[in-house]
Amino acid sequence: MPFRLDAAAADFRESFEQLLHMKRETAEDVDQIVRDIIADVIARGDEALIDYSRRFDRIELTPETLRITREEIEAATAACSNEQIAALELARDRIVFFHEKQRPSDLRFTDEAGVELGWRWTAVESAGLYVPGGTASYPSSVLMNAIPAKVAGVERLVMVAPAPDGKLSPLVLAAAHIAGVDEIYRVGGAQAVAALAYGTETIKPVAKIVGPGNAFVAAAKRRVFGQCGIDMIAGPSEVLILADKTARADWIAIDLLAQAEHDTAAQSILITDDPRLADAVEAAVAARLETLPRRAIAEKSWSELGAIILVEKLENAVPLADRIAAEHLEIMAVNAEELAAGVRNAGAVFIGAFTPEAIGDYVGGSNHVLPTARSARFSSGLNVLDFMKRTSLLKCSPESLRVIGPAAVVLGKSERLDAHALSVAMRLGSGLGQG
Amino acid sequence: MPFRLDAAAADFRESFEQLLHMKRETAEDVDQIVRDIIADVIARGDEALIDYSRRFDRIELTPETLRITREEIEAATAACSNEQIAALELARDRIVFFHEKQRPSDLRFTDEAGVELGWRWTAVESAGLYVPGGTASYPSSVLMNAIPAKVAGVERLVMVAPAPDGKLSPLVLAAAHIAGVDEIYRVGGAQAVAALAYGTETIKPVAKIVGPGNAFVAAAKRRVFGQCGIDMIAGPSEVLILADKTARADWIAIDLLAQAEHDTAAQSILITDDPRLADAVEAAVAARLETLPRRAIAEKSWSELGAIILVEKLENAVPLADRIAAEHLEIMAVNAEELAAGVRNAGAVFIGAFTPEAIGDYVGGSNHVLPTARSARFSSGLNVLDFMKRTSLLKCSPESLRVIGPAAVVLGKSERLDAHALSVAMRLGSGLGQG
Numbered sequence: 003m004p005f006r007l008d009a010a011a012a013d014f015r016e017s018f019e020q021l022l023h024m025k026r027e028t029a030e031d032v033d034q035i036v037r038d039i040i041a042d043v044i045a046r047g048d049e050a051l052i053d054y055s056r057r058f059d060r061i062e063l064t065p066e067t068l069r070i071t072r073e074e075i076e077a078a079t080a081a082c083s084n085e086q087i088a089a090l091e092l093a094r095d096r097i098v099f100f101h102e103k104q105r106p107s108d109l110r111f112t113d114e115a116g117v118e119l120g121w122r123w124t125a126v127e128s129a130g131l132y133v134p135g136g137t138a139s140y141p142s143s144v145l146m147n148a149i150p151a152k153v154a155g156v157e158r159l160v161m162v163a164p165a166p167d168g169k170l171s172p173l174v175l176a177a178a179h180i181a182g183v184d185e186i187y188r189v190g191g192a193q194a195v196a197a198l199a200y201g202t203e204t205i206k207p208v209a210k211i212v213g214p215g216n217a218f219v220a221a222a223k224r225r226v227f228g229q230c231g232i233d234m235i236a237g238p239s240e241v242l243i244l245a246d247k248t249a250r251a252d253w254i255a256i257d258l259l260a261q262a263e264h265d266t267a268a269q270s271i272l273i274t275d276d277p278r279l280a281d282a283v284e285a286a287v288a289a290r291l292e293t294l295p296r297r298a299i300a301e302k303s304w305s306e307l308g309a310i311i312l313v314e315k316l317e318n319a320v321p322l323a324d325r326i327a328a329e330h331l332e333i334m335a336v337n338a339e340e341l342a343a344g345v346r347n348a349g350a351v352f353i354g355a356f357t358p359e360a361i362g363d364y365v366g367g368s369n370h371v372l373p374t375a376r377s378a379r380f381s382s383g384l385n386v387l388d389f390m391k392r393t394s395l396l397k398c399s400p401e402s403l404r405v406i407g408p409a410a411v412v413l414g415k416s417e418r419l420d421a422h423a424l425s426v427a428m429r430l431g432s433g434l435g436q437g
Numbered sequence: 438m439p440f441r442l443d444a445a446a447a448d449f450r451e452s453f454e455q456l457l458h459m460k461r462e463t464a465e466d467v468d469q470i471v472r473d474i475i476a477d478v479i480a481r482g483d484e485a486l487i488d489y490s491r492r493f494d495r496i497e498l499t500p501e502t503l504r505i506t507r508e509e510i511e512a513a514t515a516a517c518s519n520e521q522i523a524a525l526e527l528a529r530d531r532i533v534f535f536h537e538k539q540r541p542s543d544l545r546f547t548d549e550a551g552v553e554l555g556w557r558w559t560a561v562e563s564a565g566l567y568v569p570g571g572t573a574s575y576p577s578s579v580l581m582n583a584i585p586a587k588v589a590g591v592e593r594l595v596m597v598a599p600a601p602d603g604k605l606s607p608l609v610l611a612a613a614h615i616a617g618v619d620e621i622y623r624v625g626g627a628q629a630v631a632a633l634a635y636g637t638e639t640i641k642p643v644a645k646i647v648g649p650g651n652a653f654v655a656a657a658k659r660r661v662f663g664q665c666g667i668d669m670i671a672g673p674s675e676v677l678i679l680a681d682k683t684a685r686a687d688w689i690a691i692d693l694l695a696q697a698e699h700d701t702a703a704q705s706i707l708i709t710d711d712p713r714l715a716d717a718v719e720a721a722v723a724a725r726l727e728t729l730p731r732r733a734i735a736e737k738s739w740s741e742l743g744a745i746i747l748v749e750k751l752e753n754a755v756p757l758a759d760r761i762a763a764e765h766l767e768i769m770a771v772n773a774e775e776l777a778a779g780v781r782n783a784g785a786v787f788i789g790a791f792t793p794e795a796i797g798d799y800v801g802g803s804n805h806v807l808p809t810a811r812s813a814r815f816s817s818g819l820n821v822l823d824f825m826k827r828t829s830l831l832k833c834s835p836e837s838l839r840v841i842g843p844a845a846v847v848l849g850k851s852e853r854l855d856a857h858a859l860s861v862a863m864r865l866g867s868g869l870g871q872g
Contacts, residue, residue, distance in 0.1 A: 086851055089844035096841070100554060103546075109538060118788075119535060119802055124781045126815050127759075140852050173851055209815040224659075228670065231815030235663065256863055260856040295855050324562075342830065346559045350829035353553075357833045358860040364845040367554055368829035380561050380644040380666030382827040392817040394785035394803035395777065398792045406531070409524035410799040416521055416608055417575050420730050421695040425793040428691055 004270075004284065004308030009318060021309055022325060026238045026267045026375070032192075036221040040196040047202035054193040059135075059166045063188070065204050070175065070186040078175035086173060090180050093145055093365045100367035101153040104386040110395065116402035120395045125155035126231070128206070129389055130198035131183065132213035132223075133174060135164035135190055141177035142363060146370045147213050147384065148181035154389035159183050160208055162198060164190020190215075195222035199229045210389065214371075233388060237375030238267035241359055242328035242348075244319045244341060245283075247276040249334035249355060254279075255286035257332060257358050262303035263296040269307040271326065273319040280310045320344045327378040330359045349378045403429055439705075439719065439743030444753060456744055457760060461673045461702045461810070471627040471656040478631035483638045489628040494570075494601045498623070500639050505610070505621040513610035521608060525615050528580055528800045535802035536588040539821040545830065551837035555830045560590035561666070563641070564824055565633035566618065567648035567658075568609060570599035570625055576612035577798060581805045582648050582819065583616035589824035594618050595643055597633060599625020625650075627657035634661035645824065649806075668823060672810030673702035676794055677763035677783075679754045679776060680718075682711040684769035684790060689714075690721035692767060692793050697738035698731040704742040706761065708754040715745050755779045762813040765794045784813045838864055 007017050042050045048065045055063050079087065110120035129151045133144055144161070151159050161178050163170060165188040178186055187205055189197065195215075201207035210231035211223060223232045241261035245254055258270035274280050287308075291301050313319050316335055323331060327347035334355045335341060342351045349372030352359050363370045371384035398406070407426045414423030415434060423434055442452050477485045483500045490498050514522065545555035564586045568579055579596070586594050596613050598605060600623040613621055622640055624632065630650075636642035645666035646658060658667045676696035680689055693705035709715050722743075726736050748754050751770055758766060762782035769790045770776060777786045784807030787794050798805045806819035833841070842861045849858030850869060858869055 085847050089847040089851075092841070092844045093848065096548075096550075099548065103544060111538075113531075113534065113802070115531075117801065121803075127781070142848055142852065228672070228810070228812065231812070237663070253860070253863060256856055256860040260854070260860045263854055263856045290856075295853070300856065345828075346562070347826075348828050350831065353830065353832040354834075356835050356838045356864055357831050358864060360849055360854075360857040360860045361833060361838070361841070361845055362829070362831050363857060364848045365841045366552065366831045366833075367548070368556075368831055372829075373826070375663070377663065377666070378826065378828070380826060383829055385827065387822070391782075391808070391813065391815060392820065393780075393783050393813070394797070394807075394818055395788065396785065396792050396797050396801045396803055397788040398796060398801075399789075400791050403791045403796070406527070406796070406800045409527045410796055412520050412524040413528065413577055413799045414795055416524075417577065418730070419695070419698055419795075421691055421698045421725075421735065422795040422798060425688070425691040425695045425795045428688060429791055429793060 004304055004310055007309060007311040009311065009313040018322065018325070022376070024307065026269060026307060032217050032221050036192040036218055036225060039192040040222060040225055043193050043196035043202065044200050048204050051189050051193050051197055051202060054191060055189055058191055059164050061165055061168045061188070068187050068189060068204050070170070070188055075175050075179050075186070078170070078172035079179055081172040082176045087176060090141060090145065090177055093142065094149065094180050096365055096367035097145055097149045097369070098153060101150050101369070101386050105153065106387060106390065115405040116399055117406060118395070118397035121392045122395060123390050123392050125157070125390050126209040127156070128158035128160065128208040129156045130208040130211040131159065131161045132194065132211065132215050132219055133161055133163035134215050134219070135166050138214070139163065139171045139174050141171070141173040142370065143214065144174055144177035144183070145181050148178065148183050150369065150384055150386045151212075151389045152182045154386045156389050158185070158208070160198065160205070161186045162189050162194040164188070164194070192218045192222035195219055195226060199226035212384065212388070233371070233384060234373060234377065234381055237377070238269065239264050239374050240269040240271070240328050241330040241332065242271045242273065242323060242326050243332040244316060244323065244335060245272060245274045245279060246316050246335035247279055248336055249279060251279060251282035251286045253355060253358070254283045254334065255290050258283070258287055258304065258308065259290055259294060259300050260358070260360055261330070262300040262308065263294065264299070266299055266302040267307070268303045270304060271309045271311065271328070273311040273313055273322060275313050275316045277312060280312055284310060316341065323348065327376045329372045329374045329378065330362070332357070332359055347378045349373045349383050439739055439745055442744060442746040444746065444748040453757065453760070457811070459742065461704060461742060467652050467656050471653055471660060474627040475631040475657060475660055478628050478637065479635050486624050486628050486632055486637060489626060490624055493626055494599050496600055496603045496623070503622050503624060503639050505605070505623055510610050510614050510621070513605070513607035514614055516607040517611045522611060525576060525580065525612055528577065529584065529615050531800055531802035532580055532584045532804070533588060536585050536804070536821050540588065541822060541825065550840040551834060552841060553830070553832035556827045557830060558825050558827050560592070560825050561644040562591070563593035563595065563643040564591045565643040565646040566594065566596045567629065567646065567650050567654055568596055568598035569650050569654070570601050573649070574598065574606045574609050576606070576608040577805065578649065579609055579612035579618075580616050583613065583618050585804065585819055585821045586647070586824045587617045589821045591824050593620070593643070595633065595640070596621045597624050597629040599623070599629070627653045630654055630657035630661060634664045647819065647823070668806070668819060669808060669812065669816055672812070673704065674699050674809050675704040675706070675763050676765040676767065677706045677708065677758055677761050678767040679751060679758065679770060680707060680709045680714060681751050681770035682714055683771055684714060686714060686717035686721045688790060688793070689718045689769065690725050693718070693722055693739065693743065694725055694729060694735050695793070695795055696765070697735040697743065698729065699734075701734055701737040702742070703738045705739060706744045706746065706763070708746045708748055708757060710748050710751045712747060715747055719745060751776065758783065762811045764807045764809045764813065765797070767792070767794055782813045784808045784818050
């Protein structure tokens, strides 16, 4: 049974705080193991990758077979159905279209003092994309991680994916091909992250690593941060649905379960002002669970972490939504647009009854890599800017330096950084004076 | 003596790689201590802050005296000279002007399929600014960290700064006031970071923490990341100067020393195509060091980490500059603009002889919090977007869902996420078929 909260209850505040701070994942303590793996890859390069792949993935590799060949990729693509390839291509085109609108503009201007200022955006030279193995190996995630990099202008996009027992998903390889990935290596885990960060004989290092992974991958990304850039550390996923009495209980139920079927640590929450809808949704979820292939996962998530919150008016859900800061926020209500406009913290908002969250996972065009575990309070979904960086530009003339330079001399002296002050004063033809 | 490298030498490639990978900082292993401090602040709140302040800062606080009063801030401001206040205000106005141009735009559009898409930018609700104590307590850094937050629209901006022996820099308090900081607490170290992340009875938690600090502060920021957002972890600072024979050796020398005087781990590098300039700069640095107040620091940095690299043509410096990926890049050459346009990896570029780096530290208007330790390969200086986040918006109509929905059903089924596929199929009035 999911939690049932009522905003009119005396203990609501307390129950809501408990819901917010519920522990959904126990972090495995793998940091020590990961540290050793990284050091080993730095020391032994390809040889270490080959050893770990033998041990963890039961696959015998050589420096020559680390990289997946063009022929293998073509064979994988041929193994997919036409319908699947067409769906991936539709998704690709829509993701490209959306992300192209995120390309930032350079700027150069001269201000009142005559100082020329501005900035220039450039893409990172290379990026690495981690793709998990096994059941979490999703072609849609390949598109979502790779395409923003390519739209940003990243010249070398490298993918790594473990091949447990030698197996790789044909759809994942096809998606990589369709997204324009430049190199693919059959290696995973912390060792793959280390290879991307530090390089080996076969895998050249990259400037930024993105993509989800298990506890080992997450720990490795944290450790190599600084040597290269990383994206966010993905946590358990969540959906929050705001619905009024106009919403259909069966649609809400399947959307709650679409979140819950991901992972037992996923969280699905409904907030409604209609007690009858609340009951109907709970019943619809129970009924639907009976026939769901991933019932075991979805049922555990829903019964242990799911929640239905009753509020007096749906407007009252907005501040609660901001506290929850959900990765995905669906709004099915007559005033959906108005409610959407009022919410501040959410990864993505799905407005209206005909926008199930799964649309955003696959073909909406926006990115499905979104801030999880309440981090929408301070971070954004993956986007083109994650693969770019901004360089500031400054240019003073002798005249404009005369306007703003004296204040810099004052501040340099105040901070007791004499060379700072002098570097300006000398160009003004003066010393630091007696000050 | 600084390193001298010659691009024409047989071993140049090797020497340059050594220069790039020179270890400039030995990270203190304080993670265990920091973990305990954070746990203690979570458990005991204000009481823990008061205990640590007694132990580390030799100051006796109460919950009532943690916060710095308006009267204290006014007294601090009054203790500064008019010249200093005017310089801070000039800097503030210029930083505001520059950063206002970084405010991003929201977007909403309808694509060919009839899907409404877009995004909305919002500021984080609250942010915390860490300001170090002692000699690294710079009023300019207060402006540079606080102003982007205020321009972004952060409603609650909290500053924390240790007060060793009860002392706080009046200029730092004045800068906080001038920048519009809302609350200031006299607490520092890992305990202050923990208070900002988790809150205490007196300090409410914030969504994002920025600002430089020592090894304890850096480790604490890494640890609380996820609970709240953090900015980059600041490493040792560097300047790279490209100069041809038209440049003045004494100006280059003072600019190299302005970097070196920050920290013994700072690094100053000159690349020139003029052997006589190289010699003249080395002599000018030696001469200037004689009279520099922070000689001990600057001399150690320059002699142990400084470098002069000779190239045949200054254009050849561009790929080296991209490898070095300097925080600060100064270009003093006839074709400075052209060279600047060619560089990809740099935190900020200072174009022409009249743009010493110190201008960017204080009054240029651009931010002086820039990517250090080669991280300009993948990150940008602090900016308004660091205090904002983007929420994606999606809205399908029954008609547009009919256009793109079937592909989502195909992909959902391919990923064996039946509830995903069903959530779309039900709205299309169909099941999952036999597929």
